[in-house]
Amino acid sequence: MDIEGEDLPGCHRNETVEFFYNKSGKMISAVWRPKDRLVVGLGLTVCIIVILANILVMSAIITNRRFHFPIYYLLGNLAAADLFAGISYLYLMFHTGPWTIKLTKRQWFVRQGLIDTSLTASVVNLLAVAVERHQTIFTMQLHSKMTNRRVLLLILGIWAVAIVMGLVPTMGWHCLCDLDDCSTMAPMYSRRYMVFWAVLNLLTFSVMVGVYTRIFVYVRHKSRRMSQHTTQVRHRETVVNLMKTVSMILGAFVICWTPGLVVLLLDGLNCEECNVLKYEKYCLVLAECNSLVNPIIYSYRDKDMRRTFKRILCCLWGRRGEEAGVRFNTLDQETCRNREIEGAVDKDNGDQLLILEDGKDMLKASES
Numbered sequence: 001m002d003i004e005g006e007d008l009p010g011c012h013r014n015e016t017v018e019f020f021y022n023k024s025g026k027m028i029s030a031v032w033r034p035k036d037r038l039v040v041g042l043g044l045t046v047c048i049i050v051i052l053a054n055i056l057v058m059s060a061i062i063t064n065r066r067f068h069f070p071i072y073y074l075l076g077n078l079a080a081a082d083l084f085a086g087i088s089y090l091y092l093m094f095h096t097g098p099w100t101i102k103l104t105k106r107q108w109f110v111r112q113g114l115i116d117t118s119l120t121a122s123v124v125n126l127l128a129v130a131v132e133r134h135q136t137i138f139t140m141q142l143h144s145k146m147t148n149r150r151v152l153l154l155i156l157g158i159w160a161v162a163i164v165m166g167l168v169p170t171m172g173w174h175c176l177c178d179l180d181d182c183s184t185m186a187p188m189y190s191r192r193y194m195v196f197w198a199v200l201n202l203l204t205f206s207v208m209v210g211v212y213t214r215i216f217v218y219v220r221h222k223s224r225r226m227s228q229h230t231t232q233v234r235h236r237e238t239v240v241n242l243m244k245t246v247s248m249i250l251g252a253f254v255i256c257w258t259p260g261l262v263v264l265l266l267d268g269l270n271c272e273e274c275n276v277l278k279y280e281k282y283c284l285v286l287a288e289c290n291s292l293v294n295p296i297i298y299s300y301r302d303k304d305m306r307r308t309f310k311r312i313l314c315c316l317w318g319r320r321g322e323e324a325g326v327r328f329n330t331l332d333q334e335t336c337r338n339r340e341i342e343g344a345v346d347k348d349n350g351d352q353l354l355i356l357e358d359g360k361d362m363l364k365a366s367e368s
Helices: 017-024 034-063 070-093 097-102 105-138 148-167 191-229 233-268 280-300 303-323 330-367
Strands: none
Touching (some): 034 070, 105 191
16 A cells, blocks of 8 residues: 655655654553553453454344345444454554554554544444434334345445545545644644544534434424324334434444544644543544444344344354254254244234324324
């Protein structure tokens, strides 16, 4: 990978990564400090959990035909983005601390580019899911009518944006030729790029807040109308669960992303008294936790997804047991399968009843 502009006159093409770190005031320790070990240990733990959780989500969506709808394709792509984020952070954890001194400039840009790409893909996926949910809820549909072709184009567009954002610094928006513009947190990134990236993500965050707030208000209003026109307990439970999910999505996104984006913005604005390096690594780990929270919020709250998770894990555990020579009670397995089938049929009937009841409520409202 070539770094655009590196060969221009006045650029410090022969300098090492350590030179830029020292120039920006971000000193690299030659030995492992307790703080470094804590951050790397915590980061590795989070990365492994993120990778395993998102592999489980993707496996569930691929193997269960009930999830072959646009919203689940987007959730699968979100899981893929979060999986990529986990791998990117895992790569970072093995190239940070005292190991940073050994990196070449190109390796350093690859490390940062992977993180920017993965996080951008995750954020844009969250926005796409928010828009899809908004359209579905306001048109009274169980699933979006978006074709598979459109979903594929949307997914490709998400990754195109993410890749471009990851390559922007390499394509010339760096500070190799202007040391005064170097960031403190990312010593070879331009401060202007840091401001641009932070503001762009904060704007995306604001749009998501607006979308989910509108959904929240609409669902609350719909809940009141339901209580007046019908006594179906399933209606109320569906509405309450949706409101809880929306609240969890907003809360998790605010908690995981806002601190890091604010620190990036302060660094880009050259706030010397803010001491951004003190909070940098903790904000980084916290932002990565969003990739762990996403599968829980969007998938684990789905009963079908939970049931699929259990089936996948049971299959894995069963194979391990067979390899170890352990025999399982086939009667128990058959009973478990029957319960799963009955639960799936009950849910199908419940969903159909829910659609019919919604249609009756809308008809009554229009007649009145």
